[in-house]
Amino acid sequence: MSQTKRIGILTSGGDCAGLNAVIRAVVNAASRLGWEVYGIKNGTDGLTERPLQYEILTVHNFSDTPWPRISGSYLGSLNKGVKMDSLEEISKRFGEGAKTLGLDAVVVVGGDGSMNIVSNYCRNAGIKMIGIPKTIDNDTPITEFSVGFNSACQVCTSAIDSLDATARSHNRALILEVMRRAAGHLAMHSALAGGADVCLVPEIPYTIDGIINKLRDIKTSGRNHAVIVVSEGIKTEDGSHVTGAKNIIGENVYGGIGQYLSAEINKRYNEFQTRVTVLGHIQRSGIPTSFDRALAAVFGAKAVELLAKGENNKMVVWEDGHVVPYALEDVVKQGTTLLNTNSDYVKAAVSLGMYIGEVKK
């Protein structure tokens, strides 16, 4: 049995629905073992900035208020890139912060980027870490599901339902731009659920003519409306980024592909009026679905169980209906999980007659 007595928990990266349910689960499980839980504020900033930003959490924080039922992060989160050349310096501050608070281990609730960055901090600082995957993007490696994805899909699906209703009234092809830079899970899942006519994801090349052919078919069949779902990460037809904007570490900033598609479709085909909805950050803050709340509960309980067994450097993973630990090293090595273009999701979309780009038949 490990001697762990005081652990930290932090949420890192873009927020999503279900984070508070994760925090609740960790606090409850740890409290049952008599451990103290320090909630680290604003992602890793809580330990790297001075003064340290934290709050001691007890079961009352989450039982006396409805926090687990609402989205956002009780602790705050941080979605900013970190320059790898500053890693050593930040790890040092992170480690000193954790030592000042007397933390034996940190539970990190984050996506692929956070698992990579924070596991580096923890390793350099000699602090135990257990990761819990969360992201609306569902692209954290190995795990089949991350907390927040299901809730974001629900938001996107409701948006498709709403767009479908107004598209019918106005003879329109309505374009919905959803999040996630390089991975199309959110777009594909929602398009299937909402019955979209077109779904474009970064993993599959498309042509404007392909979209227009689909719209023509719809018109010929006597239908006067269509819904097009597009992942923010797709490029223009000739393979360039719509916006040249970059974030502080030189990564592309997305947004605008919906307007580009609208303009391109209109240039070549005008049987449908097009309009664009950019769903934006609403996707990150829907009501946590029952699936995400339950996932949060099992991930949180497992994370504490692993720490109690003395485990370190692991991420909990949903695999075939079970929660299992995987080495963080292996998770990080895999990078981002993209949509499998041979998956049953993709096959189902094709069989529904959706245009999803130029898929190999």
Ligand code: F6P
């Ligand atoms: O990774 C989560 C995510 O919501 C992505 O889907 C999106 O591209 C990105 O974060 C947006 O980040 P920010 O809120 O920092 O602009």
